[in-house]
Amino acid sequence: MPANLTPQYFEAEKRYRSAETPDERIAALQEMLSVMPKHKGTDGLRAELRTKIAKLSKEAAKAQATARRGGMYHIPREGAGQVVLVGLPNVGKSQLVSAVTEASLEVADYPFTTKAPQLGMMKFENAQIQLVDMPPITDQDARPWFASVLRSANAILLVVDLADDPVGQANDTLAELEKFRVGLVGNRKVSDQVMFQKRGIVVGTKNDLDGSASNYADLKAKYGNQIAVISISAEKGTGLEGLRKDAFDLLEVVRVYTKAPGERTNMADPMIMRKGSTVEDAAEGVHKDFRKGLKYALIWGSGKFAGQRVKKDHVLQDGDIIELHT
């Protein structure tokens, strides 16, 4: 049995079993993949899920050739995790992705500018987060594949225009998400088997415009106790550092640095692991055989003191350096 499968994984698996259409089955499998810890111990299971997805996608494509419902859409994940931007037309999603990544996207003062998912990598310190800029959530042409993109993402940024009734926009966007059976959760996880629960925050943009401050206050009052709400301007570049950190926090991963005794630590290249991973999981991430052979580790960071000796089941914190002794 592979290590560290999370409750979310088993929930997704339940949905997989109760799914009625190939699309639902694929979406559940993608969810299972997305919440699975990524290390050598899960390689086999991940490969198996991918094979299932490929097979189902083929079947779905065949079915769709007659049903004309459009294809499934899978965006391979890169970096520490995948975060999808959703919102109504013209709220400033593409401008935001352009502001925090190297991607140059089409930004225009008319709605329905973005027609297909666009990717960009956003830096947070020494980590890279994959952003997916989407067409507006009300784009009917995008519906057939919107659900699969949403469900397989690690987290969601719900983008609203602070100068244009952001409370109403957030309501409408959440209602649209619900049509895809996607629910946005902040800190609170709702137990509901029929919904795909995604972590997310509400991003109010265009805070450089008139009226945005009081609208932001209203938005916070309405949603602030359920979901984090932030205020930025993609155009002026304000609030973007906070956004990078918030997006990283949504991913629920830790950055860990492993080294062999006597080696220097490469701080530029962290190993990304799901929160809750242990020293043993990290060892396995370095090499499959390390898990078995691991005797103990020395840890700098979450130990009581620097270089403390810890057991294999010690839970890692973001930024920990561990020296593996086999």
Ligand SMILES: Nc1nc2c(ncn2[C@@H]2O[C@H](COP(=O)(O)OP(=O)(O)OP(=O)(O)O)[C@@H](O)[C@H]2O)c(=O)[nH]1
């Ligand atoms: N003042 C101001 N305008 C902005 C800001 N961000 C975006 N805009 C403007 O808002 C309009 C829409 O921006 P886009 O980024 O294309 O919006 P979108 O949400 O991607 O739009 P769709 O692709 O149609 O869904 C453009 O005219 C932008 O120049 C901002 O932070 N401040």
Ligand SMILES: [Mg+2]
């Ligand atoms: Mg756009």
